[in-house]
Amino acid sequence: MSGSIASFPLDTRFSVPAKGVAAIFGPPGCGKTAVARCIAGLERLPAGFCAIDGEVWQDKTTFRPPHLRPIGYVSQEASLFPHLSVRRNLLYGAPKPKPTPIAFDEVLELLDLAPLLDRSPSHLSGGERQRVAMGRALLSQPRLLVMDEPLGALDSCAKREILPFVERLPEKLALPMIYIGHDMAEIERFADHLVMMERGMVTAAGPLHVLQTDPALPLAASREAAISLDAVVSGYDWRYGLLILRLKGARLLVPAPPLAPGVHQRLRIAACDVSVAREAPRAGSILNVFPARIRACLPLGAAEITLVLALGTGGSGTEILARITRFSFDSLGLKDGVDVFAQLKHVSLLSASERPLQTIPASTPTADPGDRQATPRRETRSSAREASGIFLSLHSCRATHVT
Amino acid sequence: MDGFSPEIWQSLGLTIELASVTTVILLIVGTPLAWWLARSKSLWTEAVATMIALPLVLPPTVLSFYLLALLGPNGPVGLLASLWGGRTLAFTFAGLVVGSVLSALPLVVQPIRNTFAAMGDRPLEIAATLRASPLYAFFTVALPLARPGLLTAAVLGFAHTIGTFGVVLMIGGNIPGRTKVLSAFLFDFVQESRWREASWLAGAMLMFAVAVVLALTLIDKYSRRRST
Numbered sequence: 087m088s089g090s091i092a093s094f095p096l097d098t099r100f101s102v103p104a105k106g107v108a109a110i111f112g113p114p115g116c117g118k119t120a121v122a123r124c125i126a127g128l129e130r131l132p133a134g135f136c137a138i139d140g141e142v143w144q145d146k147t148t149f150r151p152p153h154l155r156p157i158g159y160v161s162q163e164a165s166l167f168p169h170l171s172v173r174r175n176l177l178y179g180a181p182k183p184k185p186t187p188i189a190f191d192e193v194l195e196l197l198d199l200a201p202l203l204d205r206s207p208s209h210l211s212g213g214e215r216q217r218v219a220m221g222r223a224l225l226s227q228p229r230l231l232v233m234d235e236p237l238g239a240l241d242s243c244a245k246r247e248i249l250p251f252v253e254r255l256p257e258k259l260a261l262p263m264i265y266i267g268h269d270m271a272e273i274e275r276f277a278d279h280l281v282m283m284e285r286g287m288v289t290a291a292g293p294l295h296v297l298q299t300d301p302a303l304p305l306a307a308s309r310e311a312a313i314s315l316d317a318v319v320s321g322y323d324w325r326y327g328l329l330i331l332r333l334k335g336a337r338l339l340v341p342a343p344p345l346a347p348g349v350h351q352r353l354r355i356a357a358c359d360v361s362v363a364r365e366a367p368r369a370g371s372i373l374n375v376f377p378a379r380i381r382a383c384l385p386l387g388a389a390e391i392t393l394v395l396a397l398g399t400g401g402s403g404t405e406i407l408a409r410i411t412r413f414s415f416d417s418l419g420l421k422d423g424v425d426v427f428a429q430l431k432h433v434s435l436l437s438a439s440e441r442p443l444q445t446i447p448a449s450t451p452t453a454d455p456g457d458r459q460a461t462p463r464r465e466t467r468s469s470a471r472e473a474s475g476i477f478l479s480l481h482s483c484r485a486t487h488v489t
Numbered sequence: 490m491d492g493f494s495p496e497i498w499q500s501l502g503l504t505i506e507l508a509s510v511t512t513v514i515l516l517i518v519g520t521p522l523a524w525w526l527a528r529s530k531s532l533w534t535e536a537v538a539t540m541i542a543l544p545l546v547l548p549p550t551v552l553s554f555y556l557l558a559l560l561g562p563n564g565p566v567g568l569l570a571s572l573w574g575g576r577t578l579a580f581t582f583a584g585l586v587v588g589s590v591l592s593a594l595p596l597v598v599q600p601i602r603n604t605f606a607a608m609g610d611r612p613l614e615i616a617a618t619l620r621a622s623p624l625y626a627f628f629t630v631a632l633p634l635a636r637p638g639l640l641t642a643a644v645l646g647f648a649h650t651i652g653t654f655g656v657v658l659m660i661g662g663n664i665p666g667r668t669k670v671l672s673a674f675l676f677d678f679v680q681e682s683r684w685r686e687a688s689w690l691a692g693a694m695l696m697f698a699v700a701v702v703l704a705l706t707l708i709d710k711y712s713r714r715r716s717t
Contacts, residue, residue: 222619
């Protein structure tokens with residue numbers, strides 16, 4: 087392999103629910119962009135198959151050309167039309183008869199585009215250009231939004247500017263989205279479903295939280311390991327300013343501004359913010375201490391170990407990760423199946439979500455751990471044959487792709 | 490200027506008419522041709538590109554000779570035309586247009602082809618993901634983006650036709666009022682040793698050429714500024 091061009095056969099097969107955000111994650115050059123281009127119809131692999139929401143876009147006999155596929159496509163470069171103003175760029179793909187499900191004013195507000203309308207694309211910053219590109223894709227009234235590393239070409243400052251807008255899209259619009267990226271820190275903020283790719287192959291696919299805690303996958307064993315899931319707001323402690331969140335097997339107290347009960351809140355718990363104790367601590371400053379059972383132990387380097395813990399007595403609740411030293415591991419006498427107390431030192435709240443959790447039945451983040459075995463990896467999930475799913479299968483003897 | 494006969498004004502009108510008609514035809518024919526050359530992966534593109542480029546290296550007389558053979562009263566096209574009661578194209582304004590179009594075609598196709606090639610697939614792919622059919626994308630994205638190339642091509646085609654000479658003599662036959670354009674007039678002035686008129690005319694055409702090259706430079710500069 088040389089340079090940024092990887093040459094390998096693409097053999098990708100996955101299906102994700104046609105609801106919420108499905109992220110395709112993999113190192114640069116693994117064929118993610120090829121997948122996006124195949125969904126958009128910009129590339130045609132001879133033996134490919136692509137069905138969206140029960141509609142076949144490509145199989146042996148049919149190939150729907152890109153302009154007849156109702157998708158919104160946002161790529162790394164904004165590729166605005168330089169000869170059109172921002173306004174005319176936005177309206178380029180918008181259907182001519184006016185009333186549309188995704189309204190012009192709504193998109194302007196969502197992406198804060200109003201101040202840019204009469205400018206020329208050459209006078210926009212990278213982040214602004216990307217926002218216009220997203221707005222343009224949305225106004226073409228897509229039924230599926232495909233974002234191919236929309237933040238990839240931006241510097242970290244512009245990334246911070248854009249990320250809140252990207253996060254807001256799935257919340258505000260009931261639009262399924264495929265988000266392609268190589269930065270887990272972005273993906274864990276808003277993805278519901280995850281497809282992991284390497285060298286043109288899908289290595290795993292499933293609900294984000296399930297893959298994050300899967301001991302067989304590299305995510306749990308990585309240094310930045312964390313879990314992200316949607317919890318339900320169950321109340322607020324006005325006296326101390328604590329938000330009460332419900333998880334399966336735990337009731338979290340997090341210092342935060344109040345939210346309406348029943349609202350879904352995305353939270354992230356990093357492995358390094360969780361420690362364990364053999365006995366319930368009698369007095370301590372950590373608010374969130376729960377009984378848990380060790381499900382797996384993954385060595386991390388020579389000195390540390392990442393534990394997969396299932397919350398709740400008997401370990402029937404949500405799985406989280408904890409990072410401890412090997413010294414503590416040995417001195418506490420820990421091993422698989424041991425009951426411990428998990429101490430959550432810090433829980434980060436990400437964007438508040440108004441989506442009902444039930445929209446993605448198979449990928450409900452609080453799924454019973456027992457369901458995990460029912461979620462076959464490296465395989466087509468059972469929902470593939472259901473009507474409301476995105477099913478994609480790509481094969482090529484030899485494909486050259488630049489990501 | 491007072492030494493110029495009314496014929497020369499007639500000739501000027503004829504020259505401009507020829508150049509305008511030729512330029513319009515060149516753009517209509519050359520743009521799709523350039524599009525195909527820039528985007529097709531067919532092996533035929535290079536063969537066709539070579540054919541189009543031939544007038545650049547061939548003496549105009551050779552090109553005209555073959556055209557005459559083809560379009561003349563005894564040529565295949567001429568014979569076909571006479572069957573339908575049509576007239577031969579030799580020694581007519583229409584014949585002149587055909588000759589000028591062919592000899593200026595490489596000058597027009599090349600800059601347009603280059604702009605289309607430089608544009609890449611990207612803008613059209615994006616247009617397609619925004620539901621633009623290939624034809625709609627061509628007119629709303631490819632053509633506007635290729636404007637500098639189209640302008641260059643139009644100016645080059647126009648200017649080249651103004652200066653066309655070999656084709657005029659061979660196909661046009663130098664008939665006053667019908668096919669006698671400025672370059673042919675200059676030739677006649679020199680033949681008749683009318684140096685005063687010849688130098689006026691030559692000077693005017695020189696100025697025109699300077700203006701054309703200047704215009705091209707400005708177009709290039711303008712388009713560069715727009716794209717950055």
